[in-house]
Amino acid sequence: MKIKNILMSLALLTIVTGCSTRIVDLTVASTKNMDLASNGLVTAGRVTGADTVPIIFNVPIGRIDMKEAIDNAIEKDSCGVGLADVVVSHEFFAFIFGYVEYNVEGNLIIDSGVNGCSKYADPNYVKPAPIVD
DSSP: OHHHHHHHHHHHHHHHOOEEEEEEEEEEEOSSOOOTTOTTEEEEEEEEEEEEEEEETTEESSOOOHHHHHHHHHTTSTTEEEEEEEEEEEEEEEESEEEEEEEEEEEEEEETTSTTOGGGGOTTOOOOOOBOO
16 A cells, blocks of 8 residues: 555656756847947846747647747847846756746846937936846
């Protein structure tokens, strides 16, 4: 009876477990054209982005892309051009059905020199609260 309970417990644990792995920490990351010599670069709140693909019958339906995850984080603000202090992680869960994804988190870099983004250059401008999903 004890062995049966142990096996049932192990099977249940296998069903409900997933894995998240930190892949890399980066100082700056961007998939957009960014003028590093610009005097208008400022950081805003912390943002996150992800690219997720479903798994059906243990087969991924598509391919995850780190570029898409970074783009999703940068595009949280229309003035965003990059990310600072970036953490990239890989996460998955699969038991018949599940998902696999890249998660990206970082401080949004905004170029206040871009048209419509000059409000970020004002020292009295209150930075928006972090945009975290």
